Amino acid sequence: MPGTPPAATTCAPSPPTTSSSSWHPLLGEARKSLLGALRSLFRALKREKLIFRDPTRKITLTTARALPRPVTDDQLAGAVDRLPFIRDQLSLALAAVHALSVHDQRGLRLDDLDRHRGHLTVRRTSGFTYVIYLDDLTQHLITRWLAERDRRWPTSANPHLLVTAQTSADDTHPKVNPQAINKPLGRIGLQASRLRTDRILDEAKHTADPVRLIQLFGLSPTTAMRYVRAAHPERFGRGLPIAPWPTEARPTAECSWPSRIFDM
Numbered sequence: 001m002p003g004t005p006p007a008a009t010t011c012a013p014s015p016p017t018t019s020s021s022s023w024h025p026l027l028g029e030a031r032k033s034l035l036g037a038l039r040s041l042f043r044a045l046k047r048e049k050l051i052f053r054d055p056t057r058k059i060t061l062t063t064a065r066a067l068p069r070p071v072t073d074d075q076l077a078g079a080v081d082r083l084p085f086i087r088d089q090l091s092l093a094l095a096a097v098h099a100l101s102v103h104d105q106r107g108l109r110l111d112d113l114d115r116h117r118g119h120l121t122v123r124r125t126s127g128f129t130y131v132i133y134l135d136d137l138t139q140h141l142i143t144r145w146l147a148e149r150d151r152r153w154p155t156s157a158n159p160h161l162l163v164t165a166q167t168s169a170d171d172t173h174p175k176v177n178p179q180a181i182n183k184p185l186g187r188i189g190l191q192a193s194r195l196r197t198d199r200i201l202d203e204a205k206h207t208a209d210p211v212r213l214i215q216l217f218g219l220s221p222t223t224a225m226r227y228v229r230a231a232h233p234e235r236f237g238r239g240l241p242i243a244p245w246p247t248e249a250r251p252t253a254e255c256s257w258p259s260r261i262f263d264m
Helices: 028-047 086-096 102-107 136-152 165-169 178-187 192-207 210-217 221-231
Strands: 119-123 129-133
Touching: 086 102, 086 136, 086 178, 086 192, 102 119, 102 178, 102 192, 136 165, 178 192, 192 210, 192 221, 210 221
Parallel strands: none
Antiparallel strands: 119 129
16 A cells, blocks of 8 residues: 555575585595594594494595605716715615615614625514615725724724714614704705605516515515506506516616616
């Protein structure tokens, strides 16, 4: 009617609409973090007897593990010459030529070195032991390092091959700090772990033989197969078992790898 004010209307807020396209599954680390938080929550609730069963107990996550990737030749070229100290040069060779991890290098002992035969025994804390056969470059660097060690710390009784000024004088005979190996390599853009990975991957490309990788580098069968798979993905494309290389295609025992890090 004329003169009658319009009736007041009230608008309630509409509930938020959701669609399947607005939900995105969590991936990678975000998914692992969420599962860890939920497990902690439900464990706490179960301890307080607020719930009878942990619903996350049987949840498992399958995480993708990155395949090993090689180090470029530009990164490796002349790497030994870019390290001014002989101990750091030796650490580089042990990682890049013999694939020794920082943990392995720290545990090397003078008694495990047989310079006459060119052997070096690697003893791991797990009790596993294997022998590496030293190339000419590594033997040369070991000779120079031992002469330097005797010159600087002639009375040191530390039984480890690698020592620093601190560990050489410590009566408890400790191993070197991991940073004593990592920092010098980091200054020239390298990492011992990457060098180790690159060396094993290079061998896997030439041999495709997991048994050889186990013998050369002290790997577990699972780890050896992971490197073979990374080096030869085409041979695993259809789930077929890997075939051995022909005998004539197997590399010789002579290692040409030192030429990548040293201008020989």
